[in-house]
Amino acid sequence: MGELSDTELNESKRTDPLSFAVRAAAGLQNAFVPMAAAYFSLNDTQWGLLAAIGIGVLVVAASAGFAFISWRKLTYIVGAEDIRVESGVISRAARSVPYERIQDVSLEQKLLPRLFGLVSVKFETGAGGGEDLALNYLSEQEGERLREVIKARKDGSAIAVDGDTAETVTALPADVLFAIDQKRLFTFGMFEFSLAVFAVLAGLFQYAETFMSIELYDPGVWGEYFAGPGSWIATWGPAAQVFGALAGLLTLALVGSFTGLVRTFLRDWGFVLERTEKGFRRRRGLLTKTDVVMPVHRVQAVTVGTGFLRRRFGWFGLKFVSLAQDSGSASHDVAPFAKMTELAPIATAAGFATEPSEGTEWLRGSRKYRMDSGIIEFAIFAFVACGVAVGLSFTDKVSSLWALIAIGAGGLFALRQMFLWRFDYNALGANFLFIRRGWLAPKLEVASRIKLQSVEIAQGPISRRRGYAALKLGLAGGTLEVEGLPLERALKLRTAILDSIARTDFSEING
Secondary structure, eight states, X not given: OOOOOHHHHTOEXXXXXXXXXXXXXXXXXXXHHHXXXXXXXXXXXXXXXXXXXXXXHHHHHHHHHHHHHHHHHOEEEEOSSXXXXXXXXXXXXXXXXXXXXXXXXXXXXXXXXXXXXXXXEXXXXXXXXXXXXXXXXXXXXXXXXHHHHHHHHHHTOOEEEXXXXXXXXXXXXXXXXXXXXXXXXXXXHHHOOOOHHHHHHHHHHHXXXXXXXXXXXXXXXXXXXXXXXXXXXHXXXXXXXXHHHHHHHHHHHHHHHHHHHHHHHHHHTTOEEEEETTEEEEEEOSSSEEEEEEXXXXXXXXXXXXXXXXXXXXXXXXXXXXXXXXXXXXXXXXXXXXXXXXXXXXXXXXXXXXXXXXXXXXXXXOHHHHHHHHHHHHHHHHHXXXXXXXXXXXXXXXXXXXXHHHHHHHHHHHHHHHHHGGGOEEEEOSSEEEEEEOSSSOEEEEEETTTEEEEEEEOOHXXXXXXXXXXXXXXXXXXXXXXXXXXXXXXXXXXXXXXXXXXXXXXXXXX
8 A cells, every 4th residue: 555656647548448339339329310311212122121231330330440449549647737638540639637627527427338337537627618528438446546546636635556446545434415215206206397208209200201201290291190080079069179188288298297207217316415525426317327526615606496386395406506517517406306404404514504694684676677677578579569560451361469469468577577576685694695586486596705706786778877786796617696786785795795805815715
């Protein structure tokens, strides 16, 4: 047992040999489209099926060959100060990422790599725009080892080595902060209504139109198809049509509920949030398994949200706004379906509160801001109604009913803005800024005063005349904005937050 030597740290390595097999197997999906095109184009010949199979074999063979060459040409080096990756077949690329820029190291297992016992190791730098680094693929043991090595090198701690494995010298037991069992996961899925299946069907319809020359979106096609089998429904009269409409809505609800249930099980199966010595560790996923570690000092803000229905049953979700990214988002789901009493300890472990301290005053935004927003929205709908009214003088197809509907919708949206003013609050405590808004799906955002990095007051032509402003807060990993504040309140918040920023050493907080 001892520290990793410089030779071991600077050794050039390749990813797992099975990674090229995973990529070759993934080439099967690339072969589907040319195979289908060949089959439907030549289905009237005797050798149409053979041609499709031959094209599929050629595409898979080419994918396998290119995958093997790419695997041979990809190497990585764990150095003393950075990790370096060289890749490319025709044009070579070399990238070096210093440890100090790596904000998170996460492990991800999609279904196919998981069958081979492989993981994707992602080094998140927070740069965005696809600038993060990933190694596809390493064995599970090597991926876990590499993550611990990188984090140890970043923190400047020692790593013990025994043969080909390495582990941290001190590993404290993890505390489980939150977990979702199968019963709760099922309840969660019932609230996750989704119509994604219809998007998939639309894509399949598009392929069918391409290869089968059938206009599936043409109402005449379906009218002719159901003219015979469905003609008996017309004999039932209007009652049958109402019944058919209700049956259609019920089918839509059932399909949406089932789709949401499936998506929830696939995404959040085995959800566990732990507090480790390295920070918060979150694992979840059925087909695609992810393992993310979020250092505590990287948590910049927390968000508590809910939905219209789940709020009635007391269910909420908690997200961390972090410097690291989570699947393209700056927010980490750390407790997506929990009671409020379960969220408070998690927020406390991250150094945040979910409620202001006693004596902190909640203040509303400007009523003038909501009134002006309502007038603007009504004016937009009124403009649409005028356009419809003008159209009436040129064609008989446009009904005056649509103009009335536009006016009515504008009035409803204007009333909605005035109604939302009652749920628009903000509070400034000794350590945190609280922002609460929304009625159907209320949301609470909590930012630490010492982690805010800039404050900006923004006013447009209308807001300058009416005496309100938007407060824009700079936050590492995200942004916060409080709209429609009375100007006096906005100035007071800016002064207090700037005072906190002036007394903050960000090198210690984010170091």
